[in-house]
Amino acid sequence: MTPPERAPRPPHDARDAWARLRRAGRPALSRSNLLAMLLAASLGFAIIAQVRQTSVQGLDTLREDELVRIFADVDQDGERLGDEVRDLQTSLELLESQTTGEKEAERAAQQRLDALRILAGTAPAAGPGIVLTIDDPTGAIDAPTLLDAVQELRDAGAEAMQVNDVRIVADTWFADASGGISVSGSQIRPPYVVTAIGDSNTLAGAMQIVGGVTATARQKGAEATVDIRTRVVVDALLSVSTPQYARPVPTTTS
Amino acid sequence: MIPAVGLALGIIVGLLLQPAVPVWLQPYLPIAVIAALDAVFGAVRAILDGIFSDKVFVVSFLSNVVVAAFIVFLGDKLGVGTQLSTGVVVVLGVRIFSNVASIRRHLFDA
Numbered sequence: 001m002t003p004p005e006r007a008p009r010p011p012h013d014a015r016d017a018w019a020r021l022r023r024a025g026r027p028a029l030s031r032s033n034l035l036a037m038l039l040a041a042s043l044g045f046a047i048i049a050q051v052r053q054t055s056v057q058g059l060d061t062l063r064e065d066e067l068v069r070i071f072a073d074v075d076q077d078g079e080r081l082g083d084e085v086r087d088l089q090t091s092l093e094l095l096e097s098q099t100t101g102e103k104e105a106e107r108a109a110q111q112r113l114d115a116l117r118i119l120a121g122t123a124p125a126a127g128p129g130i131v132l133t134i135d136d137p138t139g140a141i142d143a144p145t146l147l148d149a150v151q152e153l154r155d156a157g158a159e160a161m162q163v164n165d166v167r168i169v170a171d172t173w174f175a176d177a178s179g180g181i182s183v184s185g186s187q188i189r190p191p192y193v194v195t196a197i198g199d200s201n202t203l204a205g206a207m208q209i210v211g212g213v214t215a216t217a218r219q220k221g222a223e224a225t226v227d228i229r230t231r232v233v234v235d236a237l238l239s240v241s242t243p244q245y246a247r248p249v250p251t252t253t254s
Numbered sequence: 255m256i257p258a259v260g261l262a263l264g265i266i267v268g269l270l271l272q273p274a275v276p277v278w279l280q281p282y283l284p285i286a287v288i289a290a291l292d293a294v295f296g297a298v299r300a301i302l303d304g305i306f307s308d309k310v311f312v313v314s315f316l317s318n319v320v321v322a323a324f325i326v327f328l329g330d331k332l333g334v335g336t337q338l339s340t341g342v343v344v345v346l347g348v349r350i351f352s353n354v355a356s357i358r359r360h361l362f363d364a
Contacts, residue, residue: 017302017360032308036297037260039315043290044264045273050283052268053275063281065336 118160121167121238125160129197129232130204132213133225136190140220143174143181149194149213150174156206158196160234164188167236190222200228257294281330282323285342289322290315292346295353302360322346 117123161168166183175182180189196203207213207226217224275283293315300306322342329338
């Protein structure tokens with residue numbers, strides 16, 4: 001297969017061409033040669049000018065339709081970004097409200113936990129209250145008397161109590177024991193010191209009513225004193241045992 | 255040789271002066287440069303073909319530049335400036351390529 005005939009060209013080889021180029025390159029100061037040089041110089045100048053112009057080109061050199069296109073692009077970008085901002089704002093608000101809800105639920109749960117721990121006697125508690133001291137040198141105070149005192153304090157709104165170093169909770173029991181009283185199995189001896197947190201005046205009043213705890217103690221030959229304080233600490237703790245039989249009934253409301 | 259010196263001179267002067275293109279010239283200069291380049295490559299090819307003439311080079315150079323600028327100007331007035339500029343660049347680019355191909359054949363026989 002022969003290559004297609006090229007356009008007719010003068011009979012010469014590459015050497016001829018180079019020679020011709022050299023010959024053309026010989027300096028010849030004709031008028032048109034100078035003119036050609038001038039043109040070439042202006043071309044070089046123009047190329048550099050254009051290159052510099054292109055590299056520093058800003059918006060002010062663009063054509064109207066290019067500007068319109070850029071403007072439309074910017075417009076579109078702006079709308080797209082605005083949409084994005086709105087979306088993100090929405091999710092931010094959503095997340096914030098969720099976080100707030102979670103925090104509130106957590107706080108409520110924490111409050112509930114604190115209340116329950118104080119009720120169950122697993123957390124120490126402090127606050128205004130009274131210290132009831134029953135000095136019983138003759139051993140005349142028995143378990144029912146102490147239980148009466150505790151019930152009286154509960155009636156008066158005591159929120160946390162301890163006798164000597166035993167916390168008093170819902171299932172605390174009292175029994176007589178030799179040389180003292182057994183409180184939930186712990187042996188305590190006189191003087192009995194009952195610490196109760198609550199409205200201190202109400203509690204003190206409950207102790208001193210006619211036929212109340214102080215009167216009964218005095219009758220039995222013991223000495224009961226009530227000390228009102230702005231801050232008492234109930235720091236005797238109990239450990240909670242998991243109920244063996246009782247199970248919570250699921251609430252229907254939730 | 256003299257025109258090559260002129261080109262180098264122009265580039266050097268341009269680098270030294272750091273010219274700013276006047277606003278009225280800005281749409282036309284790129285096209286004019288391309289057209290001039292086309293004329294230059296055409297001239298080299300003509301030299302190798304043995305048919306080079308100074309006069310033809312000067313006239314073709316100037317007419318190329320003027321016509322290219324005029325086409326762009328006309329395109330701008332007709333509202334198709336961008337498209338026409340692209341068209342002119344394409345045509346001149348094709349011509350430059352074919353000239354360079356011819357030069358290559360002359361000089362390297364390939």
